[in-house]
Amino acid sequence: MPQRDIEIILMRQLASYLIVPIFVVDTEGVMLFYNEPAEALLGRQFDEAGEMPMREWTTIFQPRDENNAPLPPDGLPLVIALRRRVPAQRRIRITGLDGVARHLEIVAFPLQGQGNRMLGAAAMFWEVDSKQ
Amino acid sequence: MNITLWGTRGSLPSAGPDTVRYGGNTSCVEVRSEDGTLVVLDAGTGIRRLNATVEPELKRVYILLTHLHMDHIQGFGFFGPLFRPDLEVHVFGPPSTTHDLRTRLTKYLSPPLFPVRLRDLPARLALHDVPLGGFEVDGLHVDCNLVTHPGPTVGYRLTERGRTLVYIPDHEPALGASHVPRSPQWTSGYDLAVGSDLLIHDSQYTMAEYAERAGWGHSAMQHAAAVAAMAGVKRLVTFHHDPTHSDDLLDNLVEELRGTSRLPFELTPGQEGMAFHLS
Ligand SMILES: [Zn+2]
Ligand SMILES: [Zn+2]
Numbered sequence: 001m002p003q004r005d006i007e008i009i010l011m012r013q014l015a016s017y018l019i020v021p022i023f024v025v026d027t028e029g030v031m032l033f034y035n036e037p038a039e040a041l042l043g044r045q046f047d048e049a050g051e052m053p054m055r056e057w058t059t060i061f062q063p064r065d066e067n068n069a070p071l072p073p074d075g076l077p078l079v080i081a082l083r084r085r086v087p088a089q090r091r092i093r094i095t096g097l098d099g100v101a102r103h104l105e106i107v108a109f110p111l112q113g114q115g116n117r118m119l120g121a122a123a124m125f126w127e128v129d130s131k132q
Numbered sequence: 133m134n135i136t137l138w139g140t141r142g143s144l145p146s147a148g149p150d151t152v153r154y155g156g157n158t159s160c161v162e163v164r165s166e167d168g169t170l171v172v173l174d175a176g177t178g179i180r181r182l183n184a185t186v187e188p189e190l191k192r193v194y195i196l197l198t199h200l201h202m203d204h205i206q207g208f209g210f211f212g213p214l215f216r217p218d219l220e221v222h223v224f225g226p227p228s229t230t231h232d233l234r235t236r237l238t239k240y241l242s243p244p245l246f247p248v249r250l251r252d253l254p255a256r257l258a259l260h261d262v263p264l265g266g267f268e269v270d271g272l273h274v275d276c277n278l279v280t281h282p283g284p285t286v287g288y289r290l291t292e293r294g295r296t297l298v299y300i301p302d303h304e305p306a307l308g309a310s311h312v313p314r315s316p317q318w319t320s321g322y323d324l325a326v327g328s329d330l331l332i333h334d335s336q337y338t339m340a341e342y343a344e345r346a347g348w349g350h351s352a353m354q355h356a357a358a359v360a361a362m363a364g365v366k367r368l369v370t371f372h373h374d375p376t377h378s379d380d381l382l383d384n385l386v387e388e389l390r391g392t393s394r395l396p397f398e399l400t401p402g403q404e405g406m407a408f409h410l411s
Binding site for chain 1: 227228229264277278279280284307308309310316317318319320321322323
């Protein structure tokens, strides 16, 4: 397997230092990494989950919108950041792989390198109090 | 391909009685292809000694800069061929999102820091943002990729007739990694170094020094060895020695590394004036 782009390596390294949950995907949307704080919200350790194609991570957490209606992949901030190359933000509901429903605020942004190289995208997310 | 180390010191020129064997000049490596094409890797103070080897018939020179930290460009204005109007000098440097290479080099190569302006140099100077990926310089194939170091910084991989030299003088593959190397996919510099015959790599610190200076952009000798082992290189040349490291200390660090593990490559302590031949 070839080496990843340096910006993706640095993104993972930064994520591994932060207490904000972070999720990183490549240009195809393959989930490459999520950090330990993200493990707590997604309900599974990254080392167990491993890399995951986009069709899997966009459905496995059963994303739903604010009205609890199923959310198609195109409505997910990370997919928007990746496809449209713009930052995206939204509150969504998911069910972690530990079976626990959670209410998340997500901020996603594209990772673009020098020379306009598209490298992937990253999302930061927080659990929001459902009363908020 | 013939390779000569003209400057092996990192950060700051360090002349003195303690640095006689490893040398005090900063990063500069001469590469000659089989047909005599001259490629200069970085323009540290070692470049002054390279002047003597540049033959009067030479028509073209390539300077490949890994980045624009002072120790890698300080010798630039002292490179003799720049004062020869008959010579074409192609300078490659890492791309930046803000200023082009000329603007960034001019910050140093203009008064008051330097008396001569870049545009007043007699040679026919062409400045290029280095393409990330591959390109050709006469008979040599050059691959280039970004590596972990503060500010845009690249490493170079030069191939001729299937033999490969890799030059990564400033590199911190251990940044943020709990252990080094993690895996090829997640190791900065792996693609450049993989399977090379000769890897010239940052070996600035001891492990104790690295612990104090994580994030400064450099490697402990053990990190260089770990990358070399994972990438299956044939020979590792230590490089970019810390200005405070004496000849004796550098000897000891190399012996220590040889003693602690069976190295799957040849370990050569990089010393000024040392030459290698790849064929
Ligand atoms: Zn340096
Ligand atoms: Zn540097």
